Amino acid sequence: MNAELHELAESIFGDAASNDTGFDAGVWATLEETGLARLTLPGEAGGSEGTLEDAAVVLAAAGAHAARVPLVETDLLAGWLLHTAGVPLPDGPLTAVAGELDVEGTTVRGELRRVPWARAAAGVAVLTGTRVVLLDPAAVEITEGTNLAEEPRDTVTVDGAAAAVVEAPDGAAAELRLRAALGRALLLAGAARAALAASVRYAGERVQFGRQIGRFQAVQQQLALAAGEVAAASAAASAAARVAADAGFAAPSTRLAVAAAKSRTGEAAGAVARIAHQVHGAIGFTREHDLRLWTTRLWAWREEDGSDAEWNTELGTTALAAGPAGLWPLITG
Amino acid sequence: MTATTLHRLPDLVPPPTELPPRTAALRAEVRAFLAEEQEAGRWTPRADVWLSGWDERFSRELGRRGWLGMTIPEEYGGHGASALDRYVVTEELLAAGAPVAAHWIADRQIGPTLLRFGTEEQRQRFLPGIARGEVYFGIGMSEPDAGSDLAAVRTRAERVDGGWELTGTKVWTSGAHHAHAFFALARSAPRDEQHRHAGLSQFIVLLDSPGVQIRPIPLLTGAHHFNEVVFDRVFVPDDMVLGEIGAGWKQVTSELAFERSGPERFLSTFPLLVSMLGELAGSTGIEREIGGLVARLWTLRRMSLAVAGSLESGQAPELAAAVVKELGTRYENEVIDVARLLVATPPDPGAEGGFPRLLADAVLHAPGFTLRGGTNEVLRGIVARGLGLR
Numbered sequence: 022m023n024a025e026l027h028e029l030a031e032s033i034f035g036d037a038a039s040n041d042t043g044f045d046a047g048v049w050a051t052l053e054e055t056g057l058a059r060l061t062l063p064g065e066a067g068g069s070e071g072t073l074e075d076a077a078v079v080l081a082a083a084g085a086h087a088a089r090v091p092l093v094e095t096d097l098l099a100g101w102l103l104h105t106a107g108v109p110l111p112d113g114p115l116t117a118v119a120g121e122l123d124v125e126g127t128t129v130r131g132e133l134r135r136v137p138w139a140r141a142a143a144g145v146a147v148l149t150g151t152r153v154v155l156l157d158p159a160a161v162e163i164t165e166g167t168n169l170a171e172e173p174r175d176t177v178t179v180d181g182a183a184a185a186v187v188e189a190p191d192g193a194a195a196e197l198r199l200r201a202a203l204g205r206a207l208l209l210a211g212a213a214r215a216a217l218a219a220s221v222r223y224a225g226e227r228v229q230f231g232r233q234i235g236r237f238q239a240v241q242q243q244l245a246l247a248a249g250e251v252a253a254a255s256a257a258a259s260a261a262a263r264v265a266a267d268a269g270f271a272a273p274s275t276r277l278a279v280a281a282a283k284s285r286t287g288e289a290a291g292a293v294a295r296i297a298h299q300v301h302g303a304i305g306f307t308r309e310h311d312l313r314l315w316t317t318r319l320w321a322w323r324e325e326d327g328s329d330a331e332w333n334t335e336l337g338t339t340a341l342a343a344g345p346a347g348l349w350p351l352i353t354g
Numbered sequence: 355m356t357a358t359t360l361h362r363l364p365d366l367v368p369p370p371t372e373l374p375p376r377t378a379a380l381r382a383e384v385r386a387f388l389a390e391e392q393e394a395g396r397w398t399p400r401a402d403v404w405l406s407g408w409d410e411r412f413s414r415e416l417g418r419r420g421w422l423g424m425t426i427p428e429e430y431g432g433h434g435a436s437a438l439d440r441y442v443v444t445e446e447l448l449a450a451g452a453p454v455a456a457h458w459i460a461d462r463q464i465g466p467t468l469l470r471f472g473t474e475e476q477r478q479r480f481l482p483g484i485a486r487g488e489v490y491f492g493i494g495m496s497e498p499d500a501g502s503d504l505a506a507v508r509t510r511a512e513r514v515d516g517g518w519e520l521t522g523t524k525v526w527t528s529g530a531h532h533a534h535a536f537f538a539l540a541r542s543a544p545r546d547e548q549h550r551h552a553g554l555s556q557f558i559v560l561l562d563s564p565g566v567q568i569r570p571i572p573l574l575t576g577a578h579h580f581n582e583v584v585f586d587r588v589f590v591p592d593d594m595v596l597g598e599i600g601a602g603w604k605q606v607t608s609e610l611a612f613e614r615s616g617p618e619r620f621l622s623t624f625p626l627l628v629s630m631l632g633e634l635a636g637s638t639g640i641e642r643e644i645g646g647l648v649a650r651l652w653t654l655r656r657m658s659l660a661v662a663g664s665l666e667s668g669q670a671p672e673l674a675a676a677v678v679k680e681l682g683t684r685y686e687n688e689v690i691d692v693a694r695l696l697v698a699t700p701p702d703p704g705a706e707g708g709f710p711r712l713l714a715d716a717v718l719h720a721p722g723f724t725l726r727g728g729t730n731e732v733l734r735g736i737v738a739r740g741l742g743l744r
Contacts (some may be wrong), residue, residue: 218363221741235743238735245680245734248741252366252677253653260370260656267372277652284649329646336648337641345632349449349624352652353381 084211093204113143371663399451407453423485431482554602
């Protein structure tokens with residue numbers, strides 16, 4: 022695959038995971054220097070013109086190292102949305118959200134909830150109705166909130182002039198939703214892999230009843246089940262990135278692939294986190310231990326950008342509409 | 355913090371594989387043929403068809419159309435196609451619930467194994483008939499004391515003038531009562547506790563050979579698919595030794611990598627899922643359960659394709675294949691669970707077809723899904739070894 026990019030991402034994120042919370046300015050600076058911060062954007066938007074498959078490699082590594090940076094938000098979401106809408110991109114980390122705002126001319130008013138990394142962003146891109154709005158964080162009120170992993174999920178209150186207001190491109194809402202779900206699925210797959218790796222390592226170190234716990238068949242069976250879930254999560258997320266790269270986000274095959282990937286990574290998240298904690302025993306249940314860096318993200322991310330319930334409903338609706346004769350063509354589409 | 359040291363995991367799944375665009379036309383052709391056959395009422399979709407659907411007319415028809423022995427070179431009557439072309443044909447047949455059992459083992463395992471390990475004479479003797487859908491094979495690995503633990507095989511092969519004499523008992527041999535021959539794994543050297551896998555060899559045994567007795571082992575449905583095959587000093591000439599004497603274990607495990615990750619490991623109950631959608635037309639409030647099955651199925655197919663692509667490029671991703679089989683066969687059972695939860699129609703083994711019959715077949719065949727080709731527990735052991743835990 023993309024071995025060099027994988028090495029680069031691993032080296033950048035390698036030391037990222039830590040018990041700190043909040044934006045990791047050091048890692049972000051390196052991402053900007055190496056061109057990974059805006060990997061998939063075109064050159065005129067300051068991007069590196071990478072593919073979605075390149076992004077898949079980098080995001081899986083970001084998830085595996087619990088990197089505290091708005092990479093999906095900057096590259097796949099805000100960068101894409103602003104550039105597609107013809108709005109020049111502000112420098113620095115960005116975030117994006119779809120929400121309802123009152124827009125009159127360039128004056129906007131309203132409240133946006135659970136905006137990822139808003140407090141760290143140099144610009145907040147909002148898709149509201151048929152418009153794309155760019156907000157300057159200095160001109161809005163930010164109330165801090167977090168998800169289960171203590172990642173910023175802030176409330177943004179705006180009442181005044183926006184930095185830009187333009188017409189949204191056709192299909193922007195559908196594509197933004199799919200891009201967010203794909204990015205989240207890739208992060209989930211990375212975090213699931215890291216939680217498994219931590220558990221396998223711990224099982225090889227921890228001694229109980231006179232043996233390493235990894236020598237017990239019961240523990241081996243559980244870790245093998247977790248490995249199956251990690252394999253499924255990785256396969257689903259990377260295959261969805263491949264389908265999106267080949268067919269584009271407007272294609273029905275991409276909609277199905279992303280829905281399946283987000284649902285399947287969400288399912289894997291719960292199983293892997295449960296087994297990882299069971300294998301770690303009480304120490305993994307403490308704040309001082311690193312395991313929580315991955316398991317809290319697994320629990321947080323599986324609900325974000327469309328929960329299992331939402332995507333499964335969509336997949337089920339699609340399958341029922343396709344009917345008995347249409348189900349297999351849908352899967353192979 | 356030691357995050358950098360956390361990523362020494364083996365590759366659990368190969369990179370994504372896309373089917374080449376040329377396969378679209380092939381898929382359309384197979385689909386049209388299957389629709390035509392079904393409309394003509396030549397067979398009824400069933401669950402677990404690669405065990406239950408023995409139909410020699412159907413197999414010969416596939417052979418006539420060039421859809422058997424696809425990866426066998428033309429000089430042996432095959433079609434020199436890629437494994438991915440074969441994958442497309444196979445998944446279409448299974449998804450439709452078509453009767454593929456007669457040629458299944460010959461096409462899936464025997465052909466590729468003869469190409470890898472067989473002599474020129476063996477290839478010429480068997481491959482053209484396999485590609486025509488006229489020559490059927492079984493697999494003789496399991497024994498009463500050796501299921502997933504093949505090192506425990508006790509069937510003896512004694513050296514005699516001009517060949518070997520086999521004595522022992524094989525069990526769970528699908529289709530042996532119809533098949534022409536099978537591959538028998540036997541112990542050609544005394545057992546060595548230090549090297550349990552040494553001294554095993556494979557032989558091609560013609561099932562009408564003197565000294566071969568075939569007895570049915572009825573399934574719990576009463577259906578006859580499995581057999582006990584008893585050898586009483588069955589002579590196998592030297593030219594019917596498969597591969598090298600003593601290399602049986604290596605040969606068999608290389609077959610297993612091909613066998614474990616195919617679409618038959620998650621499509622056994624797909625005809626039931628299709629039928630369930632028909633039963634549920636117009637229902638609401640059931641989308642989430644159906645959607646969950648679709649997400650898992652889509653993912654399993656992508657995993658299976660990734661392994662197929664990896665095999666095509668010459669690798670043998672044993673770990674990934676074990677993962678696909680473990681997840682896939684559990685999925686086959688999950689389809690039954692959801693069908694039972696969402697459709698309040700009892701199974702009926704006497705029905706001609708449709709949901710009640712598919713549910714009955716699926717429930718009664720389900721125990722086999724997670725046993726054949728290595729139990730799930732044994733597969734998880736393989737995965738644990740791959741993770742470095744044993």
